[in-house]
Amino acid sequence: MKKPLFVIAEILFTTAFVVTAAAAAAVAVDLKTDMFRIDQWDPLKLGSLLPAESSTPVQVSEISAVPSGKLEESSEEPSEEPSKEEIELVLYEPDGLESQPKDLSELLKAYEYTYEKNLPGNRLIVIEPDHDAADRRAVVYCYEKSEFTGYWWNIAGENQPLCEEAYIGKNGSAYEIKNNDKKTPAGIWTAGEGFYTGEKPETDYPLFAITKDTYWITDEKSSSFNCHVEGTADKDWTTALHMADHKELYQYGLAVNYNTEPPVKGKGSALFLQCGSAATDGSIALPTDTMKTILEWLDKESTPLVWITP
Numbered sequence: 352m353k354k355p356l357f358v359i360a361e362i363l364f365t366t367a368f369v370v371t372a373a374a375a376a377a378v379a380v381d382l383k384t385d386m387f388r389i390d391q392w393d394p395l396k397l398g399s400l401l402p403a404e405s406s407t408p409v410q411v412s413e414i415s416a417v418p419s420g421k422l423e424e425s426s427e428e429p430s431e432e433p434s435k436e437e438i439e440l441v442l443y444e445p446d447g448l449e450s451q452p453k454d455l456s457e458l459l460k461a462y463e464y465t466y467e468k469n470l471p472g473n474r475l476i477v478i479e480p481d482h483d484a485a486d487r488r489a490v491v492y493c494y495e496k497s498e499f500t501g502y503w504w505n506i507a508g509e510n511q512p513l514c515e516e517a518y519i520g521k522n523g524s525a526y527e528i529k530n531n532d533k534k535t536p537a538g539i540w541t542a543g544e545g546f547y548t549g550e551k552p553e554t555d556y557p558l559f560a561i562t563k564d565t566y567w568i569t570d571e572k573s574s575s576f577n578c579h580v581e582g583t584a585d586k587d588w589t590t591a592l593h594m595a596d597h598k599e600l601y602q603y604g605l606a607v608n609y610n611t612e613p614p615v616k617g618k619g620s621a622l623f624l625q626c627g628s629a630a631t632d633g634s635i636a637l638p639t640d641t642m643k644t645i646l647e648w649l650d651k652e653s654t655p656l657v658w659i660t661p
Contacts, residue, residue, distance in 0.1 A: 438507050438508070438513070440648070441507075442506060449502070451466065451503055452494065454492075454505070455475075455492075455494055455505070458477070466503070470496075470503075472496070472653075472654035473496040473652075473654050473655075474494070474648070474654065474656065475495075475503070476624070476656070477494070478491055478519065478535075478657070478660065479491075480519050480524055487519050487520065487523065488515075489519050491514040491637065492507070492512050493507065493513045495648075506648065513641065513644070513645075514638065516637075516638055517635055517636060517638075518627065518631060518635070519631065519635055520631055520633045521533040521631065522534045524537045524660070526661060528618065528619055528633070529617055529619070530617055530619050531619075535631075535634070535659055536610075536618075536619065536633075536659065537660060538658075539656055539659075540657045540659075541654070542607060542657050543605070543606035543608050543611075544558060544606050545558040545646045545649070546558060546565075546579075546604050546605075547601075547602065547604070548595070548598040548602050549602055552603060553647050554646055554649055554650060555650055555651040556646065556649040556653060561594045562581070562595060564581050565580075565593075566580050566581075566583075567579055567580075567592040567594060568580060568590075568592075569588075569590045569591055569592055570588035571614070571617075571620075573588035576620065577620035599626065600627055601623075601626070602626050602642075603625070603643045604625035605624040605625075605645065606623055607623060619633060622634055623635070625642065626638070626639045635659070
């Protein structure tokens, strides 16, 4: 028979062991919970869950109705990270703007361009193709010029793209292109009128509403070649883009003054920034929200340029 003192000691030891094991188990559960939480909200992982826009691709002189694919929906809980469409734009001159943006200066230097000679406007849309992307993806940057100091700033923030989901021609970009070669013409171009098919964007920049009578002339023999016309009363063309047939593509858009003054036969026509989410036959496709944002960023005092790098 055990002595009372020994029994008491054994009971105390057993109790201490059980409490210690329970505490260890609790700590393990807490650590596991914390680790799960960290994995779930890792911004590097959440970034890959952002949904991509989906639409129809576009081209320079004719429209191709090839549907683009959609990403499968994720089973993850939606994150509270801000989406790319929620970028807070810098629409007014930042305080302390005392120099040119480093990224734009480096880009100009790479092509031996200068602010004074090559950027005469006060708004700049830069389209930079991603040459490592097989899907012809491109990145879009937007800059505005101070009317007081002459310095430029990036409206999406320093070194930040406005959009990383733009697309160029199926065969890339080049300085020299031909009709229907599915390339986007590289260079710095002035922008023309904007356009829309539905609700008018909130801007006083020159726009035209696309109606059933809206055409973009692609007939090189026409006096209106590579121009927007309304109606057919003075028709002298046999081929044209009937813009109302492509309402989704042209929900919002901006004409680029490529091959216009004077137009050259065989060099292509109807180059636009417009809506879409796949490689095109020449134009630049952007998510619909981004295209609308660009139009509403412009105003009647804007002299916009479009720089497409090769």
